Amino acid sequence: xxxxxxxxxxxxxxxxxxxxxxxxxxxxxxxxxxxxxxxxxxxxxxxxxxxxxxxxxxxxxxxxxxxxxxxxxxxxxxxxxxxxxxxxxxxxxxxxxxxxxxxxxxxxxxxxxxxxxxxxxxxxxxxxxxxxxxxxxxxxxxxxxxxxxxxxxxxxxxxxxxxxxxxxxxxxxxxxxxxxxxxxxxxxxx
Numbered sequence: 001x002x003x004x005x006x007x008x009x010x011x012x013x014x015x016x017x018x019x020x021x022x023x024x025x026x027x028x029x030x031x032x033x034x035x036x037x038x039x040x041x042x043x044x045x046x047x048x049x050x051x052x053x054x055x056x057x058x059x060x061x062x063x064x065x066x067x068x069x070x071x072x073x074x075x076x077x078x079x080x081x082x083x084x085x086x087x088x089x090x091x092x093x094x095x096x097x098x099x100x101x102x103x104x105x106x107x108x109x110x111x112x113x114x115x116x117x118x119x120x121x122x123x124x125x126x127x128x129x130x131x132x133x134x135x136x137x138x139x140x141x142x143x144x145x146x147x148x149x150x151x152x153x154x155x156x157x158x159x160x161x162x163x164x165x166x167x168x169x170x171x172x173x174x175x176x177x178x179x180x181x182x183x184x185x186x187x188x189x190x
Contacts, residue, residue, distance in 0.1 A: 022082055026089035032096035039065045094131030097123045
């Protein structure tokens with residue numbers, strides 16, 4: 001469905017506009033800017049708030065943060081590319097956050113060490129959440145197994161099922177338990 005259609009998420013942007021916006025937003029995210037910095041509003045002073053001055057957008061040519069989130073989360077046709085490119089941009093931005101943590105660490109002095117440690121921790125946290133594969137604390141191991149079932153064989157042969165004699169305590173067998181062995185062939189008689 002076209003973004004300008006009746007049920008579309010956006011009513012004011014063409015495909016060309018959305019593509020241009022996507023390229024700019026993704027490029028700036030990869031460079032380490034936050035979405036609120038890119039599409040948000042400038043901070044207001046107390047005086048501006050009391051006067052009722054409307055907030056000014058940082059980048060008037062870009063849509064609001066909520067519009068970007070709507071496009072990113074839209075299930076409608078045409079937005080899956082938007083969603084995929086935003087996901088890749090955020091994942092790639094993890095490298096920028098990791099680089100920033102190294103820059104802060106290298107520039108740290110005894111006077112700034114405490115504040116720098118907080119910044120480094122925040123940058124590392126962001127990198128680990130945005131790209132768990134490269135910067136996460138856990139290692140994911142994907143295992144693929146092929147299981148085949150032979151017709152007519154609903155259970156394993158008895159010789160494959162070990163018989164436990166004794167009791168199990170914390171994963172160790174106490175007592176005598178026979179080892180897994182194939183059945184002995186009986187002598188054939190003619």
